[in-house]
Amino acid sequence: MQKRFVSIWFRQLLAEWQLIRRPELAEVPFVFSAPDHGRMMITAVSPLAFSFGVEVGMRAADAKAICPGLEILDDKPGRAKKLLKGLGEWCVRYSPVVAIDEFGMDGLLLDISGCAHLWGGEREYLKEIVSRLKSKGYTVRLAIADTPGAAWAVSHYGKLTPLIPTGAHVDALLALEPDALRLEASTLTKLRKLGFYQIKSFIGMPRSILRRRFGEDFLLRLAQAIGTETEVLVPLQVPVPFSERLACLEPIKTKVGIEIAVTKMLESLCKRMQAEGQGLRTGILTGYRIDGKIVQVSIGTSAATHSISHLFKLFELKIDQIRPGLGIELFVLDAPKVDDVQIAQEEMWTSTPGLDDQSVIRLLDRVAGKVGPQAIQRYLPATRFWPERSVFRAASITEKSVSSWRVDKPRPTELLKNPAPIEVMALIPDHPPKFFIYNGVRHLITKADGPERIEREWWLDQGEHRDYYQVEDEQGSRYWLFRSGHYGGDEKYQWFIHGFFA
Numbered sequence: 001m002q003k004r005f006v007s008i009w010f011r012q013l014l015a016e017w018q019l020i021r022r023p024e025l026a027e028v029p030f031v032f033s034a035p036d037h038g039r040m041m042i043t044a045v046s047p048l049a050f051s052f053g054v055e056v057g058m059r060a061a062d063a064k065a066i067c068p069g070l071e072i073l074d075d076k077p078g079r080a081k082k083l084l085k086g087l088g089e090w091c092v093r094y095s096p097v098v099a100i101d102e103f104g105m106d107g108l109l110l111d112i113s114g115c116a117h118l119w120g121g122e123r124e125y126l127k128e129i130v131s132r133l134k135s136k137g138y139t140v141r142l143a144i145a146d147t148p149g150a151a152w153a154v155s156h157y158g159k160l161t162p163l164i165p166t167g168a169h170v171d172a173l174l175a176l177e178p179d180a181l182r183l184e185a186s187t188l189t190k191l192r193k194l195g196f197y198q199i200k201s202f203i204g205m206p207r208s209i210l211r212r213r214f215g216e217d218f219l220l221r222l223a224q225a226i227g228t229e230t231e232v233l234v235p236l237q238v239p240v241p242f243s244e245r246l247a248c249l250e251p252i253k254t255k256v257g258i259e260i261a262v263t264k265m266l267e268s269l270c271k272r273m274q275a276e277g278q279g280l281r282t283g284i285l286t287g288y289r290i291d292g293k294i295v296q297v298s299i300g301t302s303a304a305t306h307s308i309s310h311l312f313k314l315f316e317l318k319i320d321q322i323r324p325g326l327g328i329e330l331f332v333l334d335a336p337k338v339d340d341v342q343i344a345q346e347e348m349w350t351s352t353p354g355l356d357d358q359s360v361i362r363l364l365d366r367v368a369g370k371v372g373p374q375a376i377q378r379y380l381p382a383t384r385f386w387p388e389r390s391v392f393r394a395a396s397i398t399e400k401s402v403s404s405w406r407v408d409k410p411r412p413t414e415l416l417k418n419p420a421p422i423e424v425m426a427l428i429p430d431h432p433p434k435f436f437i438y439n440g441v442r443h444l445i446t447k448a449d450g451p452e453r454i455e456r457e458w459w460l461d462q463g464e465h466r467d468y469y470q471v472e473d474e475q476g477s478r479y480w481l482f483r484s485g486h487y488g489g490d491e492k493y494q495w496f497i498h499g500f501f502a
Helices: 013-021 023-027 047-051 060-066 079-093 122-136 148-157 169-174 185-193 207-214 216-226 255-275 308-316 358-371
Strands: 005-010 030-036 039-045 071-074 097-100 107-111 140-145 243-252 278-289 294-305 328-340 379-381 391-393 414-421 423-426 433-438 441-454 466-473 478-484 494-500
Touching: 005 079, 005 122, 005 148, 013 023, 013 030, 013 039, 013 079, 030 047, 030 060, 039 047, 039 060, 060 071, 079 097, 079 107, 079 328, 107 148, 122 140, 140 148, 148 169, 148 216, 169 216, 185 207, 207 216, 243 255, 255 278, 255 308, 255 328, 278 308, 294 308, 294 328, 294 358, 308 358, 423 478, 423 494, 433 466, 433 478, 433 494, 441 478
Parallel strands: 030 071
Antiparallel strands: 005 107, 005 140, 030 039, 097 107, 243 328, 278 294, 278 328, 379 391, 414 494, 423 433, 433 441, 441 466, 466 478, 478 494
């Protein structure tokens, strides 16, 4: 696939941002200024102030002299980058790879490879971005080219079409001035002293001469612009390997329309995952509304799957949560978490496959979609002594146990997370309790069995062992009690309740 890039230049970013916040300033010339070596320097100029001759880089005192009615606003460090970050996150609807232009800190760079056709071609793609940003109050210049450097050059210094055909980016650079290569001021001064006022004046010169005259940074910028050196963009959001985008010819406002969009994206996404032996574990559906707002729902699966019908049923449970407003113009379906799909060998004589049965797994996924994944937990046995440490939560429905459940000793149906202290009357030394008081209620014990001694895990902590008893009160309820430590002497002991039998 031929790589294509877009450069978006916000010509008056801070000024237009201020006009959006304070429309009353449209009739007032104003600038932003910041201290620089003890002087207040102009960092941004409004259109009206620019018409009076005020420019960026001018001293605030000189600007005030040129334009007496000038309003000077304080600029804050990092404000432009913060604005660009917000605009870049909004532009993710047009490309998954959006980066801030770090050179001028007044624009964005987009990798649009494979994206423009969603809007009917590159020309319509440019018109869409320009018109949408203009409706928000920003005046921009855009350009499309084969490299980020060439797109940047044409958007900032181009005089003709902003749409550079594939393979024509070098020719588009020739007539531009050296400033279009994003060079340092000292390098530009050297070029002008030598009479190089256009890129074509030196682009054909030997690299050794250019390196000796202007240095490696100059060669790097030139190579990035013409495409002999790859320029890596640092995206604001890391693209997801498995992702599908669907631009809508008309804004989608109905549930049926959303379902059709989800189905189309799932068909493409699952086909790619199946070809690579991957299955979805987490899916995120994002809708970009025409009013600029973003709506999002997510699903999760107990096991990796690329079944279109199953994944659609999970999203179908969440569609009612989507508020399309005036309409959704772009859908993005991401699979940020995927796993290898294990194809289990089926046996005709196996009638109870349990959790290996895909229908059981899909049922659990649908239940989780309705009541939340936190409502479904799976536990496996752990090789530990203490009862509260003898189980652990499985990471997935397919995780296998490394040990077997202990069945030689009875265990309560409900185990307290932490044993609760109780008051007990018992004979000594090893007799079970006669009664105990728990939560203010006195339970008279009629039957008891025990003790079962469970030693403390000495390699983890120090302390007493436990003597467990199964007891039944006069109501027929059964409990699991234990005494921590021995009777007698100066040794301390205490009774606890740890569980309830069915």
